[in-house]
Amino acid sequence: MFDIIGKRRWFFLISGLVTIPGLVFILLTPLTGGKEGLQFTIDYTGGTTWQIRFQNPDVSADQVANVFHSNGLQAVVVKQGNHFMDIKTEPIGLTAAAPSPTPVATLAPSASASASAGASASAAPSSSAASSASAAASGPAADGASPSPSPSPSASPSAAASPAPSGSPAPSGSASASPPVATGNTQLPRDGKMGEMVVALQDALGPIAEQASLTTIGPVVSADLINQALILIVVGSIGILLWITYRFQDVKFGVTALVALVHDVIVVVGIFAILGSFFHVEIDALFVTAMLTVIGFSVHDTIVVFDRIRENRARHAGEPFAEIVNHSILQTFARSIMTSFTVVLTLLSLYLFGGAAIRTFVLALLIGIISGTYSSIFNASPLLVVWHNWEDRRLGRSGSSRAPRPRRVTS
Numbered sequence: 490m491f492d493i494i495g496k497r498r499w500f501f502l503i504s505g506l507v508t509i510p511g512l513v514f515i516l517l518t519p520l521t522g523g524k525e526g527l528q529f530t531i532d533y534t535g536g537t538t539w540q541i542r543f544q545n546p547d548v549s550a551d552q553v554a555n556v557f558h559s560n561g562l563q564a565v566v567v568k569q570g571n572h573f574m575d576i577k578t579e580p581i582g583l584t585a586a587a588p589s590p591t592p593v594a595t596l597a598p599s600a601s602a603s604a605s606a607g608a609s610a611s612a613a614p615s616s617s618a619a620s621s622a623s624a625a626a627s628g629p630a631a632d633g634a635s636p637s638p639s640p641s642p643s644a645s646p647s648a649a650a651s652p653a654p655s656g657s658p659a660p661s662g663s664a665s666a667s668p669p670v671a672t673g674n675t676q677l678p679r680d681g682k683m684g685e686m687v688v689a690l691q692d693a694l695g696p697i698a699e700q701a702s703l704t705t706i707g708p709v710v711s712a713d714l715i716n717q718a719l720i721l722i723v724v725g726s727i728g729i730l731l732w733i734t735y736r737f738q739d740v741k742f743g744v745t746a747l748v749a750l751v752h753d754v755i756v757v758v759g760i761f762a763i764l765g766s767f768f769h770v771e772i773d774a775l776f777v778t779a780m781l782t783v784i785g786f787s788v789h790d791t792i793v794v795f796d797r798i799r800e801n802r803a804r805h806a807g808e809p810f811a812e813i814v815n816h817s818i819l820q821t822f823a824r825s826i827m828t829s830f831t832v833v834l835t836l837l838s839l840y841l842f843g844g845a846a847i848r849t850f851v852l853a854l855l856i857g858i859i860s861g862t863y864s865s866i867f868n869a870s871p872l873l874v875v876w877h878n879w880e881d882r883r884l885g886r887s888g889s890s891r892a893p894r895p896r897r898v899t900s
Contacts, residue, residue, distance in 0.1 A: 494818075501871070507759075508755045530771045532774040533714060540576070540702045553576060556694065562578050573701055683703070718777040749868050753784070754784070761853065787860070794817060794818060814873060836858065
């Protein structure tokens with residue numbers, strides 16, 4: 490019989506070799522300002538992502554970044570294998586604080602009011618002047634120069650007021666210069682700062698052959714997404730801890746299951762930190778969904794082993810706890826491996842043929858499922874044995890899992 494519990498230190502060592510480098514690269518994320526470690530999409534950081542392809546395939550990422558820098562923008566540019574440029578920069582294209590149409594509309598009443606005030610001021614000095622002015626105005630009208638003499642005084646203020654809002658180029662230009670950028674837009678922008686960047690890039694590097702997408706997300710949306718992701722993971726972990734503790738009536742089961750869960754999270758996030766440092770693999774909004782799925786799968790597999798331990802503990806009362814746990818792991822080993830292997834085959838098919846849109850999501854699931862299977866078998870149960878043995882030594886108990894109950898002697 491294979492002694493998994495007896496070789497638990499080797500399995501702990503393997504977990505350490507996987508998690509420690511990942512932790513190092515995770516810590517590099519804040520220390521390097523995001524240049525190394527985890528790479529986040531604009532879903533978390535806010536900004537603009539722009540995917541374009543130049544007609545000249547020899548255009549490099551550094552050349553594109555230099556054009557952005559010369560226009561006062563800091564950009565991270567990565568060239569993909571299909572000659573597309575993934576450009577990430579500060580939010581561009583969001584509707585800025587432009588003059589609203591309400592102040593512009595108030596220009597017309599003010600102009601008409603000034604015109605009417607001027608008219609009344611000119612008519613105020615004497616009534617004879619007013620009568621002579623009306624006579625002079627009616628004279629040309631009588632000759633047929635104007636078919637309607639009465640609208641002529643009112644038409645002059647409106648004519649003087651109406652060109653004010655339409656003739657001023659600043660309000661109309663600023664209102665239409667920065668429209669909101671639509672997600673998945675495949676048409677090159679022509680207005681605002683993005684239109685200027687299109688012109689600058691084409692002047693410096695040649696025509697842009699194709700635009701795959703253009704997306705802008707503000708910092709408020711990204712901050713809300715980060716807070717919600719952290720709340721989901723923390724609340725889910727605490728709920729799992731409380732439920733397993735209640736289900737098995739032993740806090741050791743809940744804590745060791747939570748440790749295995751944290752192990753899986755560190756493995757997945759750490760590997761993505763390493764991939765982000767060397768291959769610029771980014772974490773998107775679906776990554777949180779993948780992590781919650783991994784947490785649920787890992788805990789499910791751990792509970793299967795724990796439930797068999799509880800059953801064997803009642804059947805084989807008096808045997809050493811380590812032997813009971815090892816026997817329970819071997820009984821559920823084939824089931825755990827076959828279940829995980831089936832899921833891994835499906836995820837591999839999705840990763841290879843599912844397209845680039847879900848590739849990061851599937852990769853996180855693939856790593857998490859493998860890590861969850863490993864931690865359920867080789868980490869959670871051995872940790873339970875370590876804790877149980879430490880508690881036995883502290884309380885001075887024997888190594889058996891449960892002392893035999895004394896029989897009652899009736900006289």
